[in-house]
Amino acid sequence: MRDPTIFAETAAEAWAPVSGWRAKARGAARAARIRLEALRQGPATTPFVRCLYAHAVFSDTVPTFRAFLRAAKQEGEFVDTATLRTIIADGKPSDGRFFHLSFDDGFASVYEDGGPVMEDERVPYTMFVATDLIDADPDTLNRYFAHMPAYRARVRTLDWPQAKAAAEGIGEIGCHTRTHARLSKISGDGARLADEIAGARAIIEGHVGQTCDSFAWPYGTASDIDDTGRAAIAAAGFTSNFSAVRGAVRPGATDVMNIPRHQLEFHWPLHELMVWARGFREA
Structure with missing residues (x-):
């Protein structure tokens, strides 16, 4: 059993390596496709609105993270969530090029290692936190990471002052529920659903002292949420809701309560990050 007091402090320590010949073959094929796409793509020149998300920015990925932000800023402007909502609600084809950047789960590295870079580069960002993981004891984190096979070690989460x-x-x-719950699995329990959504919002606002009106549902696929969960999010007062499904953001057409996002992680090579930032597989 893993030592519950030991946390990964670098990407090399945190992310599980690919193992097994099938997984390695799939990874090699994926890398080849992305390399070909990088050669095919050029810098973005047409209007777009694109939401990007990751989980961490560790110390060993800071150089790549900074290089990515600078490269992306050559192709588009990073906007905060309020501006994103305005662009979506405007209903007119965007005449600009816009990125929105967010991070799920509330890992401390985003603030400690990534925060200074984003402040330097003036890139606004959103952290979607699961409130019970903030200041969590080792046993709570132990249970959480037991269900996260992508990690080879536990990762420190924020504290409330951070x-x-x-x-x-x-x-x-932003809000990512209290316990990182899969909303489609608890939608039959109204009290728990309210606690995970409205309860988490109240906790965030109590600690942060600001309105929390952005939500991202855990796991992020269409099967991880249902109509009951969506209704509870709206009833709790959230005015935007983010998925983890790749797709284009289209002003006037995208549902602000079902905003698509492209995942990227900053231990990936820069050319791969830019492929996703340019909307690979967006359609």
């Missing part, structure tokens, strides 16, 4: 400091800078603290 969350408050991020929100007082250019960050935003």
Whole structure:
């Protein structure tokens, strides 16, 4: 059993390596496709609105993270969630090129290692936090990471002073439920659903001292949420809701309560990050 007091402090320590010949073959094929796409793509020149998300920015990925932000800023402007909502609600084809950047789960590395870079580069960002993981004891984190096979070790989460400091800078603290619950599995329990959604929002606002009106549902696929969960999110007062499904954001057409996002992680090579930032597989 893993030592519950030991946390990964670098990407090399955190992410599980690919194992097994089938997985390695799939990974090699994927890398080849992305390399070909990188050669095919050129810098973005047409209007777009694109939401990107990751989980962490570890110390060993800071150089790539900074290089990515600078490269992306050559092709588009990073906007905060309020601006994104305005662009979507405007209903007119965007005449600009816009990125929105967010991070799920509330890992401390985003604030500690990524925060100074985003402040330097003036890139607004949102951290979607699961409130019971903030300041969590080792046993709570132990249970959480037991269901996260992508990680080879536990990753430290924010504390509330860090969350408050991020929100007082250019960050935003959004909601990712209390316990990282799969909403489609608890939609029959109205009390728990309300606690995971409205309860989490109240906890965030109490600690951060600012309105929390952005939500991202855990796991992020269409099967991880249902109509009951969506209704509870709206009833709790959230005005935007983010998925983890790749797709284009289209002003006037995209549902602000079902905003698509492209995943990327900053231990990936820069050319791969830019392939996703340019909307690979967006259609």
